[in-house]
Amino acid sequence: MSARIAVVPGSFDPPTLGHLDVIRRAAALYDELHVLVVHNPDKQAMLPVAQRLTLLDESIAEAGVAGKVIVGSWSMGLLVDYARDVNAGVLVKGIRSQVDVAYESPMAIVNRHLADIETVFLLPDPAHALVSSSLVRQVAALGGDVTPFVPPAVARFLDTGARGL
Numbered sequence: 571m572s573a574r575i576a577v578v579p580g581s582f583d584p585p586t587l588g589h590l591d592v593i594r595r596a597a598a599l600y601d602e603l604h605v606l607v608v609h610n611p612d613k614q615a616m617l618p619v620a621q622r623l624t625l626l627d628e629s630i631a632e633a634g635v636a637g638k639v640i641v642g643s644w645s646m647g648l649l650v651d652y653a654r655d656v657n658a659g660v661l662v663k664g665i666r667s668q669v670d671v672a673y674e675s676p677m678a679i680v681n682r683h684l685a686d687i688e689t690v691f692l693l694p695d696p697a698h699a700l701v702s703s704s705l706v707r708q709v710a711a712l713g714g715d716v717t718p719f720v721p722p723a724v725a726r727f728l729d730t731g732a733r734g735l
């Protein structure tokens with residue numbers, strides 16, 4: 571597995587400015603970046619996976635990092651199986667706080683046991699430290715303005731298309 575190929579997994583429901591910041595930073599570090607929408611059975615989804623993929627594609631294009639980024643989805647098993655399939659040697663996660671460290675560390679250790687794959691934690695810009703998809707979902711559902719928290723493509727979609735979701 572190549573240390574130059576990385577996977578950025580997540581629910582991305584919806585993608586936030588924090589996600590885009592981590593994707594931009596990871597794209598600067600690796601030769602090939604797979605941004606992967608993973609179905610998380612523990613979470614009640616707002617958007618269908620296909621919609622999340624479209625929003626990620628648009629947001630990544632708008633952010634100007636589309637060149638080496640591949641957007642995909644995975645619901646067929648372990649995340650490390652996808653990483654093996656694409657020869658990725660690294661998983662990248664954004665860390666906003668100690669809460670994220672506590673949540674991500676056991677997964678990083680399990681993934682290393684499963685497939686000898688490293689997890690790299692990146693710190694987003696502090697401006698995005700308090701942004702989460704769950705808060706964006708709540709603000710959008712209650713009719714609030716999510717523009718400060720999400721990429722323009724996501725703001726446009728939530729403003730015009732998702733009120734009924």
Ligand code: PNS
Pocket residue numbers: 579580581582608609610613647648649650676677678680681
């Ligand atoms: O954005 P999220 O919801 O915090 O992302 C969590 C995600 C999808 C990255 C996490 O649930 C995950 O890695 N799922 C893959 C399932 C898996 O491989 N589990 C075993 C090792 S932890």
